[in-house]
Amino acid sequence: MKQLKVDAIKDGTVIDHIPAGKAIQVLKILKTQGNHPVSIGMNLPSTKFGAKDILKIENHELSAAEVDRIAIIAPTASITIIRHYEVAEKRKVSVPEKLENVAYCPNPNCITNAESIATRFKKYKENADGKVDYMCNYCEKIYRAEDFKIKLG
Amino acid sequence: MSEYIFPEKNIISIRDLGRDELDYLVETAWAIESGRIKPNLNGRIASLLFFEPSTRTCFSFESAVKRLGGEALIMKGTNGTSVQKGESFSDTLRTIERYSDIVVIRHAVEGAARLASEVIDIPVVNAGDGANQHPTQALLDLYSIKKIRGTLENVKIGLVGDLRFGRTVHSLAQALSHYNPEFYFISPSFLEMPEHIKNELKEKGIKYTELPEVEPVVPELDIMYVTRIQRERFADSEDYERLKGSYIIDKETIKGAKEDMKILHPLPRVDEIACEVDSSPHAYYFDQAENGVYMRQAILSILLGEVK
16 A cells, blocks of 8 residues: 555545645645644655645635636646545646736836735746746746746735 | 728737838828828827937927927927826826827837827827837838838848847837848847747748848848947846947948948947948948838827828
8 A cells, every 4th residue: 555645534625746845835825824724745656757746735625716826926836626525626737828916026126025015927828848938928028937926815 | 092901900910010001101102202291280199208318209290290280299308207106007098098189109128119009099109119019110110121222022122230138129120021021130249149030031932141240242232221229128238348449430441332321320320330321322221211200200190090
């Protein structure tokens, strides 16, 4: 029998195949801290990626909007909804077309870093390596999604 | 004028404008210059908010407003204004909106004009936001090329100088990409055209060649667009000192040019075009500055619904 490094959960969501080291960032953008028990596995061996992180959130099923947010920093992640220890549903991560106040604009001379306003980005390009570029609605600079500093809830 | 209804409420970025809008702006500028239409802004007030200093763009807008019979409220710099007292940009805009019919903004912070257009209901024109966009410059450049050649199609144009930080060349490349141009990007490697602009051109099938020297392509060019290497855009002054004066266009440089090749420059120039070129039939940069008034008249008239 395969031994689990992170305990199985009764009800909730398992986010697997998170790029190694990104689990904390994923958790931050989900705004679930403090509300639900969360187990984190980091730098676990992965045949596909070499190393990966995994998150198990008890008693919370991720919404489609939350899944979209994960795609910004963990486009390879897989989402599984668990009910009564059984796999109830698998959800695919898809890259959102727009990011509304999810991340800071990395351009220090962007107006979003000078005025207290929400940031807005739109998808600019999906690259051959699967990485996604976004354009800031204001300064029009283009950034790789993985370079964003995510806004905390 | 044609029955075309201009779809944009503001002019913020060249990216917002398609070929129909560009053609209409150019057509309107020509109709105004040639006296075919006479839009009247009598009783209309334009606020020219120049948070960052500018001579040419500000005067050119002021001239455009006055030639159309309108009035201009002008702020040059923030000395003595409520901005210095800590007022937010958004609050400044919300107040100015109550005083005027249209706002023209130059600001050092990128995205300022876009934010202004979201905060207020009257039309906003971006007169330059940091290193981002300067759409009215690109539009007057298009208008100049149209006047020189009679068409915007298939122009062979060399962009010379600072192609990395120069916002005017980015906007111009994007604007011309609707008209199947052939570009020559002439710059030192440190100042070459950014990848994302080149990628956009590639995706549209636009031809471009990058090279470090201008002389080999001079005989090919219809237009030579020269830019200043701008000290204010360099974080490292050593880089600026190393690269300033990389290109100096003089009579010798252009001796192999086609008879009707024209030299454009957004101005101000420092030393990148020698004064001896001013008297040559190739020099067009002062006519280009004049064209800015006609284009800005067109922009103000269209956004205020006065083109009939």
